[in-house]
Amino acid sequence: MGIEQKAGNMGVVTLKLEEVINWSRTNAMWPMLFGLACCAIEMMSAQASNFDMSRFGMELMRPSPRQSDLMIVAGRVSRKMGPVLRWLYDQMPEPKWVIAMGDCASCGGVFNNYAIVQGVDEVVPVDVYVAGCPPRPEALIHGIVTLYEKVKEEKMKDWA
């Protein structure tokens, strides 16, 4: 059943503005290419032929934060990298979301030591945590779909 049957021959669809905006946001979300460590390899796998993340509107990984609206923190964030991460996050235009991919980005993972930020939520607000060390590409895609569900629930009155 396509949209033309729903809309009849009038070519008009009525729905809430926030719904259509959220729908369009979830279908063209541009993640920033922000690979840090091991998880970045799995993130590359997720984009490559077998898993093909572009099925979920993720075709383009933007190398620049200014063109992206999703930051996938893929890997461990060291204390030296923390300020850089925040700086990049601040450069991203609103609205923006963050996925903490992997255990290191979520909570420090196996590296409970002086060098690693114990969870990237100390630096930037995180929307979705993806567990795994590293998470399988399917897990990352699941995280992205989970983020879509969250984005679809966003209300217009919350947009500043």
Place this chain on the structure above:
Amino acid sequence: MDIDLETNLPPDALDGMQHLVSDRAVRGETVLLNMGPQHPSTHGVLRLLLELDGEVVVNCVPDIGFLHTGIEKNMEAKTYLKAEVMTDRLDYLNNLGNNLTYVMAIEKLADLDVPPRAQAIRVLLTELQRIASHLVWLGTHALDAAAMSVFLYCFRERERILDIFEMVSGQRMMTTYFRPGGLWRDVTSGFEAAVRDFVSYFPPRVTEYDRLLTKNPIFLRRTKEIGYLEPEVALRHGVTGPMLRAAGIEFDLRKAQPYSGYELYDFDVPTHTDSDTYARYLMRMEEMRQSIRIVEQALNKLPLGPVRSNNRKYVPPPRSELGTSMEAVIHHFKLWTEGFIPPKGSVYVATESPRGELGVFLESDGGPKPYRVHWRTPSFTNIQILPILARGHLVADLVLLIGTVDILLGDVDR
């Protein structure tokens, strides 16, 4: 911010780095440019300070440490067996190679025996890992030269290798499959069929990459005579691996000091004399072919027998013994609570990783935890050569040069 009108720089911008750049930067004749740490073609979080004359690189200063993980220090706080988990995350494209180096160090320290079947499976899986690592290198290297499709081809094959790893160890990347004295467990029943399938599947794929790149005029123009490395310079800087072999020096630890039974297999160590980016590309392509040869041989004469040593002071007893033998229960309990205690001493063990000589220095003070672990990682040594390679080339070529050194920041910063 105040800008000095003569140099176009903030007044204190050069204070800390005057020794790194040329006098022309101080006079404002050249431009200083920051590249990274977030840059799609630095293969991780490498930061480069570039001094540019137009588009030509005058100086290139790598700034590392953005992925410093404290792995060496963290390993000191864990028992020998638990510390092995850290080694997977060191050079995350050569997980099994790191495991192998680490467990070989423990085996040398404790004088542990390894059954021949475990040795052969180790060689087989490490060579598959080398192919997987080279596939990531090839895909990203071609991506740097703006050939997008090669990346997709490479990852298609890599998934098949990762499926084999997952089959034997339960994890795609962080396997921790090799253990002191052997393997975690024997390979699963579908393993041999899966590897045999891959052995017949893979060589035509290498030919496919060949057709995509080897005679591609754009790729040739981008790589030929770019990044020439003199053999003497390579030796002086301690460069190892494909970088060194492409400079005409045949040094491969698998031949020079065979470990884990590499002397049993018939394979060639490819070398090249051109020592440019294209030669290094050809080298690594040939290495993939040689690796698949080793895999095939290892598979054909895979010995039967146990995969773990019987030394109960280091290797946990099999599950079946736990219900019948009191000693087995005691050993099991001691191993999983306190861990094993190797004798005092220090060892250095090196293996040939896809990037070069990967060595580990392990010092034991007679306790259950290593006193000191130091990793001699090939990327850390090889990255020194980058400023020498980059000098005089365009910024666009620098992107390819980072790829040709095949650095991995997890390996550099550890």
